[in-house]
Structures are given as structure tokens and as C-alpha cells.
Amino acid sequence: MTFRHKHILGTEQLSRDDIELILDTADSFKEINAREIKKVPTLRGKTIINLFYEASTRTRTSFEIAGKRLSADTVNITASSSSVVKGETLEDTAKNIEAMKPDIIVMRHAASGAPHYLAERLDCSVINAGDGAHEHPSQALLDLLTIREKKGRLEGLTVAIVGDITHSRVARSNLYAMKKMGMTVRLVGPGTMMPPGIERLGAEVYTDMREALRDADVVMMLRIQLERQGKTMLPTLREYARFYGLNLENLKLAKPDAIVLHPGPMNRGVEISSYVADGAQSVILDQVENGVAIRMALLYLVAGGESKEA
């Protein structure tokens, strides 16, 4: 099949077939990452700009490595070193970048909808690397790749996503994608962090983490970000850890072979205990590894690749 999307703005836009194609393509790229010479000429001559308006180490590095392993020329622009601080509008910044003829802009922005804004105005492809509390499609896809790898399937699995759902683009992108793949998605978090109407997107909303964990195949912990959530959302991190933290004890409620994911960066001892994060059920570093393969697949497919050979 062919990939019809010029932009990757969210998993909401993707069909089940699209997702399967992306995961299969990523699988084939994983092999490259294991080679001694980790580079193929697939995107030679293509220019990719990583336009990051929000601090990010993992995602930006992952996209950069993905581009380089496909032999694209990658350029990083971060908010602090760009003209953003001079008060230039997003449209002007984008148009200026576009005038330099990139093929793909990978964008992270604190404003929900910012990549859509760009996609509407530019001719090149736009890949959303996280917009506000809206979507983070490459994260959800790498999560699915990791789950599929470990579990051998996606259909029929039950996932518990725990934490601040309101502010989480990871939760939204995973919810859209997982529902399309036939998975059951349970959400649980503090009452101040559960957005209205989320069940209309197919989620099962829980109030008790222990209930949400029961017999789950996959547990996904979200980062709690006090700087984003303000002072009124939670009493203390101590209490958060008590009711919404994952530890060896409550993890036992999930299936014995359940796997634990975290998009990072982790707050050890808050949403996840180190014993779990570093334990046998943790696949957190596999997620990071798969992130490169997923981003290679996205860049490749958006750049117009149709076959799966690398």
C-alpha cells in the first residue's frame, strides 16, 4: 500500500492501515540501527529542519539521528537560538525557513495546533513532534511498536495510562492510535487532571489506579510536570506518588507479564519507582530505541517512499 499523508499532525488522522505500514516500515529500519555502519542513502539530498520551540532532548535527538541515518541533511533550530526571541511571528519564521527549501519540517511547539498552522501555510511536509496538550504522534507510534514487539500483537490488549491526562499529548495520541488498533484503553489520574468528555474518544475512565491496573497487559506512566500543572492541581508530589505512582506492589495487580512504558523524562520516586523503572517489566529504553526507527519510518514515508526496502 502507499502512504497518502503529506503531513503527520496526529494519530487522529491515521487509519489502522497507515499505522501498520508505519510500524512495519520501522521494523525494517531497526535492522539498520543494529549495523556497524548505521547509514543508508535513502533520503540523500533531502533537507529536514527540526524546529523546536520547546525544550526537548530525547525527541529532537531521535529525529536528528533518524534523519542522519537516512542520509538527509538535518538542521536543528531551537527557540532560544532562533528569531523567536526577537518577536517574529510563527508564520514569518516558517516562511523564512521554507524559503531555504527544506523538504520536511519537524516541529515541536507549546501551542496546541501550531503544526496545523504551519501545515496550512507551507508547501513542505510538517511532522508534529508534540504540540501543547494536543498530539505527539511519533511517541504514540513508538509506543505501539514497542508493545507489538514485546507482546506480538496489539489487538485485544488492555492498556492503563496513568497520570495527568488533561495536559498530555502522549495520552491523546496513544488513545487515538490504540483504539484504531483494537486495544482497550483505561485512563486514570487525579480528578484535576482528567479532561471532560475524554470517554467520548473511546477511553474507559477510572478513578482508582488499582482498578485501572487490574489485569492490564501494558502500563503507561505519564510524566508529572509541576511546572506545567501549577499549584492548584495537586497537594504534593508525595501524595501523588501514593495514589498514582507505580511501584512493585501495585504493579502486581497487572498481568504477570505486563510491560511498563514511560515517555520520559522520568521523575523517579514520583510517578514511577526506580525498582519498576529499572525492573524486568520495564521497556522504557526499548521505547527510546524504537523511537529512532519510528522517526526514520515517518521521515521516509512522508518524503514519498513507497516500498519498504531500506
Place this chain on the structure above:
Amino acid sequence: MNILIKNGRVIDPAQGIDEVLDLLIQDGKIAKVGKGLQGEGEVIDATGKLVTAGLIDIHVHLRDPGQEYKEDIVTGTRAAAAGGFTSVACMPNTNPVNDNKAVTLYILNKAKEEGLVNVFPVGAITKGLKGESLSEMGELRDVGCLAVSDDGKPVASGELMRRAMEYSRPFGLTIIAHSEELSLVGEGVMNDGFVATELGLKGIPWVAEDAAIARDVMLAEYTGARLHVAHVSTKGAVEIVRQAKKRGVQVTCEATPHHFTLTDEAVRGYNTNAKMNPPLRSADDLAAVRAGLADGTIDSIATDHAPHHIDEKNVEFNIALNGVVGLETALPLTLRLVEEKVLPLADAIARLTVGPARALGIPRGTLEAGAPADVTVIDPELAWTVEPQKLQSKSKNTPFAGWPMKGAAVVTIVGGKVVWKK
């Protein structure tokens, strides 16, 4: 200069008139409404048209002085005339703020010299709209303000709002309340609900509006002040005003065409022209606002005409400014309510004429003999499409771009003078 408007369907809810009649204007006043009238001067054939008192918009932002790049008194009143409005009340959030005699006089003088329609400046409740101390309301009244408001912001302190009501009352001023509990609004940029959840945008809950309106209505009840609640947009707000009216509280309120036409679904695609304050609400709220218009709880339709430059809208959703232009689309959107059988035509006209006139306390909004000759002739069948670039307003921030409309003002007469003709 006389004008005779012949054979129009004259609708004057203030007098209970709704029949095909002639209307004679003499010396800037309504002379007579009746059958087979004769008169010298200009004759306007209004066959098939509606003839109403000039429409009144109790809530506009003319942006003059200070933000003339968005709108000024000339373009704003031209947009009003084109939309069928003969009187507008302009909010004080100008630069400098209209919290003093000099600014009020500037607005009145410029409107008189260059404006096309009557302009009624609304003074500030608090100095500089800062919510700290009362403006000199007595002097504002003396130079021509009929109402005071901190529109754009609530008066956050209950104590200060109480004193504003007590102080304004003997001056006969109407308090126009922009009621909003800011601590509940937080960093919200659209209605709190499913659409906000999907778009990942921070929500403004309805309770932020309801709680504040409840406080202001109760303060009006306590002080006996005359309160007009601006832009009600929630089910709860309509109900609070409905109950207050039943108790005899001196409260009036308005709803905007965007709140009775659109819901928060319009924000999808991060459409900044669907960003305003209060935000577009849910379908339930829209139904309640319509019910409030139908039963008269909401006595005025007001546009909250809020021009913004394209640069202020062509940005990320969360930093786009709040507000939409509305003067040129209010009439057809109101007529659409009639077509959808939300309320009868005469009631719809009342919400655009006598309703706001009473809220402001002005002897307009009627075609009674002796009233100022502010008249709007409406072609209810005229079909047109909203093309932002063709709007008279300096700003083009309408959420109705491309919408087919039915109905438009074809002649707008202010003080016996034709100021707009289509």
C-alpha cells in the same frame, strides 16, 4: 428635509404595530405612521421591505481613540450603518481609557463630525479599567455617558462592584457587567468541554460566567442598581437572569449573534476567528440562549463588535486576541432565528430596537411620533454571502466568512438623514 417611506411592512414592537403602512419623517423626527400618507421630499418605495426603528447595538468596540489600526469612529459607524444600526454604545477600553470627560467628549465630537450613526459612549466603572477605584461617573454622566462598564474585564472585587452600583444609581447610569470569575478562567482559551479536550486547548468552564453573573445580579438586587449583563453565553446565566427578573430585579441582558449561532465546534481547525470572550459554548448553552431570546429573558441582541487586525488573529490559537466583528452580520443572523422559528419577527426586531433602548434609557428604538427619525429599511429576502474583504469595518475578523446570508438593511436613516443605501 422630509422623507416618505411608502408601503413597507412597518414593525414597531414598542407600539405593537405590524402592518403595511407609510412612514413620514419631518425635520429629523418621526412625524406619522399611517395609511396613504402624502408629503413633500424624498419618497422611498418600501414595498416588500420591513420598516423598523433604527437598530441599536448596546455593545461595540470602536477602538477610537488609540487603536485606529483596528477600527475608528468613521469606519465603525459606517459598518454600523451598513448593518442597519443607527445607534451604537461603544465600550471604554480605548487608549486612553474612557474614564474621563476628555475622552468622552473626543468620542462624541468625532462621532458628530465624522460618524454616520449615533454614538453613545460607555464610561469606565473603574479608573483605567484597573478595578481599583471608581471613575468620576457623575462627570461622565454630565458629558453624555448613559452607562458605565469595565467591559473586557470583570470588576473582580465584590466590594468595588457594590460601591459602583450604589454610586451610579442616583446618576441614573446603567451598569453594564462583563461578568467573569477570572480565577476560574485561568489560562483558558476556549469553552471547557469535549472539543477543548480533543484540541488540547485549555478550557474556560461555564461556571466562570455563571458564578460571576450570579454575584452581579445579587449585588443589583441588594443595591437596587440598574444592571445590564453583557454577552450571556451559558445556560446557567440565562436562568440566573430569568429568575432575577421574576423577583423584580432591575436587570436586562444581551446575547450576541455568534453565541446564538455557533458552538465551540467552530473552533476546530484552531480557527482564531472563533476565539472570543465569553467563548463559544456547547449546543445546550446555545439552545438556552435561544430560549432566553424567545421568552424575553434576553431583551437585547448586541454584537460585541470587536475588530482586530489580521496580525492579531493570524497567530497560534492560544495567543490570538479575543473577539469578532459583528455589526454587518447581526441583522441577517437575527432574521435566521425567525426563519428557524426561534422567535417571531416582531420579537426579533424588539431585541434589536426597543430592548437595547430601554437598557440604555434612551427615547429611541420606536417609530412613535416625535421620536428621533432613526429608521432602518430591511430587505428580508436579499441574499448575499459574507466576504470579509467587502465588510465596511476596518477589520475582517468574522467567523462567518463564506456564509450565505438572507436579509440586509437597504436604507439606514439617522436623524432624518439617509446615511446608508444599498
